Amino acid sequence: MNTLHEFALRMGDNVLVLGHRVSEWCGHAPVLEEDIALANSALDLIGQTQLWLGLAADAEGSGKSADDLAFLRDAWDFRNALLCELPNGDFGQTLMRQYLFDAWHLIMLEKLTSSNETRVADIADKAIKEVSYHVERSRDTVIGLGDGTEESHARMQAALDYLYPYVGELFVSDKVDEAAAKEGIAPRLEDLRGAYDLAVAETMSEATLKLPESEFAHKGGRTGTMHTEHLGHLLTQMQWLQRAYPGATW
Amino acid sequence: MSKEWPLWEVFIRGQHGLSHRHVGSLHAPDAEMAIKNARDVYTRRNEGQSIWVVEARHITASSPSEKGPLYEPSESKVYRHPTFFDIPEDVGAM
Numbered sequence: 001m002n003t004l005h006e007f008a009l010r011m012g013d014n015v016l017v018l019g020h021r022v023s024e025w026c027g028h029a030p031v032l033e034e035d036i037a038l039a040n041s042a043l044d045l046i047g048q049t050q051l052w053l054g055l056a057a058d059a060e061g062s063g064k065s066a067d068d069l070a071f072l073r074d075a076w077d078f079r080n081a082l083l084c085e086l087p088n089g090d091f092g093q094t095l096m097r098q099y100l101f102d103a104w105h106l107i108m109l110e111k112l113t114s115s116n117e118t119r120v121a122d123i124a125d126k127a128i129k130e131v132s133y134h135v136e137r138s139r140d141t142v143i144g145l146g147d148g149t150e151e152s153h154a155r156m157q158a159a160l161d162y163l164y165p166y167v168g169e170l171f172v173s174d175k176v177d178e179a180a181a182k183e184g185i186a187p188r189l190e191d192l193r194g195a196y197d198l199a200v201a202e203t204m205s206e207a208t209l210k211l212p213e214s215e216f217a218h219k220g221g222r223t224g225t226m227h228t229e230h231l232g233h234l235l236t237q238m239q240w241l242q243r244a245y246p247g248a249t250w
Numbered sequence: 251m252s253k254e255w256p257l258w259e260v261f262i263r264g265q266h267g268l269s270h271r272h273v274g275s276l277h278a279p280d281a282e283m284a285i286k287n288a289r290d291v292y293t294r295r296n297e298g299q300s301i302w303v304v305e306a307r308h309i310t311a312s313s314p315s316e317k318g319p320l321y322e323p324s325e326s327k328v329y330r331h332p333t334f335f336d337i338p339e340d341v342g343a344m
Contacts, residue, residue, distance in 0.1 A: 031255075033276050037290040137286055144279065 003179040004117060005059040006079070007186055009069070010176070010222055011123075012052030013080035016070055017231070018101060019045030020238050021088060030091055037137065041098070044130040051123045058119075071242040075232045082221035083166040085231040089159065092152065095141045096159035102135035103199050104170045107192050116184035139203050146207025153208065160209050168217020171196070176223075258284040259309060260292055261302040270302050281305075 022042035029035035053066035083101055088094045109131055112124035145152040171193045173181070180186040204211050220226035241248060255277040261270035273292050278284035284303040292298065312320060324330070 031277060033278065033287040033291055036294075037287065040290050040294065133289075140283065140286070144283075 001176065001179065002059060003176065003183055004120075004185060005056050006176045007180045008052050008056035008059060008120075010079040012049050012056055012066075012069070013078050014084050014101075014105075015045040015052065016049040017078065017080040017234065018084040018098075019043075019049060020234060021084065021086075022094070022098070024088055025091075025094065034091070038094075041134055041137075044127075044134065048123070048127045048130070051126070055119055055123065067242075071239050075227050075235055076224055078221075078227065078231060078235075079224055080221055080231075081166070081169050082218055082228055083163065083169065085221065085228060085234060086163065086166065087230055089162075090155060092145050092155040093159040093162070095138050095145070096156060097163055098134070099138035099142045099203065100163055100167055100200070102131060102138050103203075104167075104192065104196055106131050106135050107195050107199075108187070111187035111192065115186060120185055142203060142209075143207045146204070146209045156207065157209050160204070161212055164212045165214065165216050166218050168215065169219040169222060172217065172219055172222075174223050255279050257306040258288075258303045259306050260284075260288045261304070262288070262292055262298040263300040264297055265299060267299075270300065273297075275306060278303075 019042045022038055022045065025035065025038045026042070027035065029038055049070065050066050053069045057064045057066055057069055081101075083097060086097060088097075106128070109124045109128045113121055113128065115121045115124065142156065146156040147153070148156075171189045173189045177186070177189050181188045201211065218228075221228075221231075256279075257275055258278055258281075259275050260273050262273045263270045276284065276287050276291055278287045281303060284305075285301055288301050288303055289298075293301070
């Protein structure tokens with residue numbers, strides 16, 4: 001097993017798939033300011049994708065590029081967490097998904113800045129500035145809408161109830177994660193849970209939202225065992241051009 | 251109460267600028283979000299070092315109809331421009 005390749009693929013697919021999802025809002029957000037803000041976040045995530053998938057391609061050493069990995073793999077080869085591929089739903093659901101991911105992403109990147117693989121630490125160093133802003137913004141919006149009107153509160157609670165069962169996957173290690181931890185590339189995922197739970201509980205309490213009690217967690221995205229039915233549809237949009245016109249450039 | 255977010259005027263100090271300049275306006279629910287929105291709307295191309303926002307309703311503007319009394323009196327007072335002094339050559343460029 002090529003641990004660095006597998007690890008970089010997981011990091012890259014998270015931000016690629018989520019970045020694409022967020023970009024789907026472009027031109028459709030409820031107000032112009034949010035539209036631009038979402039597009040900025042999507043662009044940050046796609047920028048990070050280039051770094052992670054570039055590293056994944058290098059580590060694999062098969063001469064593939066980041067673009068090859070992004071556009072020429074099918075659903076079963078993707079290694080993103082299921083949370084990232086879930087549909088946007090309404091604006092509240094999009095921002096709730098963003099917050100639940102951002103909060104994990106920030107804690108993960110903080111740990112990765114001291115990875116003993118310098119290429120990983122370098123990417124984390126760059127991404128952390130963007131992600132610190134993402135989480136600030138998504139957190140504020142979750143609080144604003146959660147502790148907002150009756151309507152916005154109900155929608156945010158529904159979003160949290162729907163999305164929370166997909167959070168657990170971010171903290172479940174398999175043999176790739178264990179190898180990455182052992183080689184000092186990445187932290188143990190279980191070790192991130194304490195800080196995450198603390199941050200999320202505080203946000204939800206400020207947002208007057210109730211965290212679901214069930215510990216049930218959907219999984220299968222990060223290992224590639226089983227994605228949701230939503231990923232394939234996303235890929236048809238994201239990849240159609242390279243599929244229809246192989247090798248097209250501009 | 252209006253359902254619209256209030257309007258904010260945005261001022262940005264550029265990379266090498268000394269003063270904040272008005273760059274435009276935007277809507278936001280509060281000052282903190284106005285700063286964030288300004289960051290996202292007006293500093294995407296690395297324009298800024300510092301952002302000010304002020305709710306548009308707090309700005310008091312002069313009235314266009316008072317143009318005469320406000321500005322015309324200064325038109326005829328050329329001596330207020332420092333152009334009547336002879337500068338000695340050896341001072342050089344100022």
